[in-house]
Amino acid sequence: MISELLNPWIRDLVPYSSARSEFSDRADILLDANESWEGGNDGVNRYPDPLLRELREEIEHVMGIPYDMSAIGNGSDEVIDMLIRMFCAPGRDSIMIERPTYGTYSVFAHTSNVAVVDVPLTADLDLDEEAIIKTIKEKKPKIVFICSPNNPTGKVYPLEKILRIAEVNDGITAVDEAYADFSEGFKSAIQTIKENPRIVVLRTFSKAYGKAGARLGILVSDPAVQKVFMKAKPPYNVSSLSEKAGLEALRDYESVRRRIEETIRRRKELSAFLRSLPYVSEVFPSEANFVLVRVSDAASLYSYLLEKGIVVRNRSSDPLLENTLRITIGSEAEMAELKEAMNGWNG
Numbered sequence: 001m002i003s004e005l006l007n008p009w010i011r012d013l014v015p016y017s018s019a020r021s022e023f024s025d026r027a028d029i030l031l032d033a034n035e036s037w038e039g040g041n042d043g044v045n046r047y048p049d050p051l052l053r054e055l056r057e058e059i060e061h062v063m064g065i066p067y068d069m070s071a072i073g074n075g076s077d078e079v080i081d082m083l084i085r086m087f088c089a090p091g092r093d094s095i096m097i098e099r100p101t102y103g104t105y106s107v108f109a110h111t112s113n114v115a116v117v118d119v120p121l122t123a124d125l126d127l128d129e130e131a132i133i134k135t136i137k138e139k140k141p142k143i144v145f146i147c148s149p150n151n152p153t154g155k156v157y158p159l160e161k162i163l164r165i166a167e168v169n170d171g172i173t174a175v176d177e178a179y180a181d182f183s184e185g186f187k188s189a190i191q192t193i194k195e196n197p198r199i200v201v202l203r204t205f206s207k208a209y210g211k212a213g214a215r216l217g218i219l220v221s222d223p224a225v226q227k228v229f230m231k232a233k234p235p236y237n238v239s240s241l242s243e244k245a246g247l248e249a250l251r252d253y254e255s256v257r258r259r260i261e262e263t264i265r266r267r268k269e270l271s272a273f274l275r276s277l278p279y280v281s282e283v284f285p286s287e288a289n290f291v292l293v294r295v296s297d298a299a300s301l302y303s304y305l306l307e308k309g310i311v312v313r314n315r316s317s318d319p320l321l322e323n324t325l326r327i328t329i330g331s332e333a334e335m336a337e338l339k340e341a342m343n344g345w346n347g
């Protein structure tokens, strides 16, 4: 079933056989990969493990994602790009998104000459189930991207709704759960992959795990999809330094957990503060590490904050998001400075 959805040139691809994927047992003398025989003591004179075995074992151990269901991309960005290249034929196929949402789905579709079908969210920024299902039947997108919690709104969509959409979608339903860790009582789509192998889930080390600079994204999928991703990705797509950074976060999960708690606490605090401001008309309930807020004049508040050395994101050009700013939760000191600055603005 998955094989019918894949681009035939990907399905039939003969993967590059790297020196390290041919030989995986322990050996003392490695003269197989034309590497340098020295280069400092962090091991970067050697090529990284193309299978990212250590990291994926730790992901299974800490996150409970089975080893044969995980693959690692150079950030979720690479996972998104790869999914489009695996399933969408350039010049013929399309993906579907529900705007406003994360911008890279359409960017990567366009770099592959894949069309983007856009179904707007409802007025309360929820998935428009009826319109989505109608559009899926009409346009038959190869991949439906659903971002939950959504960026930039912070809204979690009910899993039941996502599953109903995935059920009628004959293509891939890619659920981007980049912000899942910040959502209390979050219901992940990961557990549903067993029943519907056309569902894939994206996770990342960039947010809750604190490793955005390492570029580590996780594709969680049926083993059939995972195998194809592994053969179609660039063999050494994730550096050994990045793998180490990921391992470090997983092995000190207690710190990650504490930071998540702290972030959620500050998010609630910031939301309450924003509601108290006279020029704020709406604070969108967020289950992510940011808050979207509607103000009297987003463009001039944005410039005012910039003058104070504070950068936020102006989302006002997105559909439904006129006069909104997206504010990331920062450190205690940063939040204090932000509040002081915002108190001093008379919008």
Ligand SMILES: *Cc1c(COP(=O)(O)O)cnc(C)c1O
Pocket: 074, 075, 076, 077, 078, 102, 147, 151, 176, 178, 203, 204, 205, 206, 207, 212, 215, 216, 217
């Ligand atoms: C930040 C973010 C990601 C993470 O992307 P990386 O390439 O892993 O850093 C993925 N999806 C969404 C919706 C995001 O906001």
